[in-house]
Amino acid sequence: MYKNVLQSIENIQVWPVISFVIFFxxxxxxxxxxxxxxxxxxxxxxxxxxxxxxxxKTASNRPSHE
Structure with a gap:
């Protein structure tokens, strides 16, 4: 099902290349x-x-809630 959806997107092969270039x-x-x-x-x-x-210092200056 997902394979058919991704294949129907125009120019889908560009996105893996773009993501690789950004990572690199x-x-x-x-x-x-x-x-x-x-x-x-x-x-x-x-x-x-x-x-x-x-x-x-800030932790020791806080009043204790005992």
Missing amino acids: LFFLCLLWWVFTADRDYIEKMKGLPAEDNTIN
């Missing part, structure tokens, strides 16, 4: 960003969850 361009851009990103920025982001105390 996104992948290339992401790869380019990984290799050209500033190392200091990456190190800062890597250590951020362990070094950020604002979450712990």
Whole structure:
């Protein structure tokens, strides 16, 4: 049933090519960003969850609901 529906759409063969091109361009851009990103920025982001105390401070300042 679905095969007949998809075959009836005009120019349906274009959409897989378009989606592949979009994926491939996104992948290339992401790869380019990984290799050209500033190392200091990456190190800062890597250590951020362990070094950020604002979450712990706000959690400890909240009144307890006991």
